[in-house]
Amino acid sequence: MEKATIEKKLLERITDIATLPFVVRKLMATLSNPRASARDLGRVIMSDQALSTKVLRLTNSAYYGLAQEITNINHAVAVLGLNTLRSMTLSIASHSAFFKGEGCPFFDRKKLWLHSLGTAICARVLARHFGLATFEDFFAAGLIHDVGKVIVDQYAPMLFHNVIMLTIKDKVTFYEAEQRVLGITHPEIGREAALKWCFPSFLIDAIANHHDPVKAGRSWEAASIIHLANYFCKLKGIGESGDQCSPVLDPSVEKAININTKALENIFTDIDKDFKNSQAFIDMI
Numbered sequence: 001m002e003k004a005t006i007e008k009k010l011l012e013r014i015t016d017i018a019t020l021p022f023v024v025r026k027l028m029a030t031l032s033n034p035r036a037s038a039r040d041l042g043r044v045i046m047s048d049q050a051l052s053t054k055v056l057r058l059t060n061s062a063y064y065g066l067a068q069e070i071t072n073i074n075h076a077v078a079v080l081g082l083n084t085l086r087s088m089t090l091s092i093a094s095h096s097a098f099f100k101g102e103g104c105p106f107f108d109r110k111k112l113w114l115h116s117l118g119t120a121i122c123a124r125v126l127a128r129h130f131g132l133a134t135f136e137d138f139f140a141a142g143l144i145h146d147v148g149k150v151i152v153d154q155y156a157p158m159l160f161h162n163v164i165m166l167t168i169k170d171k172v173t174f175y176e177a178e179q180r181v182l183g184i185t186h187p188e189i190g191r192e193a194a195l196k197w198c199f200p201s202f203l204i205d206a207i208a209n210h211h212d213p214v215k216a217g218r219s220w221e222a223a224s225i226i227h228l229a230n231y232f233c234k235l236k237g238i239g240e241s242g243d244q245c246s247p248v249l250d251p252s253v254e255k256a257i258n259i260n261t262k263a264l265e266n267i268f269t270d271i272d273k274d275f276k277n278s279q280a281f282i283d284m285i
Contacts, residue, residue: 032200114239148186
């Protein structure tokens with residue numbers, strides 16, 4: 001099948017993707033609203049029994065080490081605060097929506113989930129380092145930056161298998177293998193899905209351009225931080241993204257970030273600390 005035909009059929013399949021779960025759509029809307037409060041987020045959580053149960057279970061786990069038992073969502077909101085609860089609920093919801101289930105036998109979705117969560121943590125650390133106020137938005141972008149891979153795995157498993165086989169055979173990046181097999185890449189597929197799901201423009205741009213930040217235009221900063229977070233995550237071996245070769249940093253990002261050795265050490269220390277603190281959380285999802 002010609003690559004142009006494959007690309008056309010993949011994009012057609014995206015239009016057939018089932019609507020995202022209500023709670024994920026509501027979470028995204030809340031995340032993109034600068035006026036949203038912790039109480040607003042609490043109402044979204046309470047609208048989904050499964051999410052509410054997991055939030056309360058995690059809140060009362062040793063991970064948070066609270067002195068008292070939390071028995072309702074409003075109490076959890078008051079104790080944990082908006083930022084912590086945003087990261088927790090988005091992680092739970094995205095895991096359920098995107099990373100559950102079995103796909104290609106040569107591709108482990110659990111390891112992709114770890115890579116995605118690792119990228120989210122790296123992105124949040126980098127956003128804090130660069131003094132960006134909306135660092136939780138970067139966490140969200142990192143968490144779903146590779147959603148296009150899951151879509152291809154789910155809706156075109158044989159083609160996805162061919163991409164994986166090419167990365168193994170020729171030791172190329174997943175991105176290059178997609179170009180050669182599909183004629184379209186996971187950032188492009190993720191962008192189309194994110195548009196369909198009415199994600200905030202910030203997330204759409206970060207998904208679409210995390211491999212080529214120069215193309216992001218006014219969203220260059222967001223795409224560059226996700227690109228750098230993705231690079232750091234691969235360097236540190238957190239999860240697996242499907243690549244069979246060493247990561248490469250985009251020259252424009254490398255030139256622009258200008259991070260000295262001491263700052264880089266501090267960033268890596270913070271990434272290690274945040275990921276270690278998240279381990280108990282990861283095990284419970």
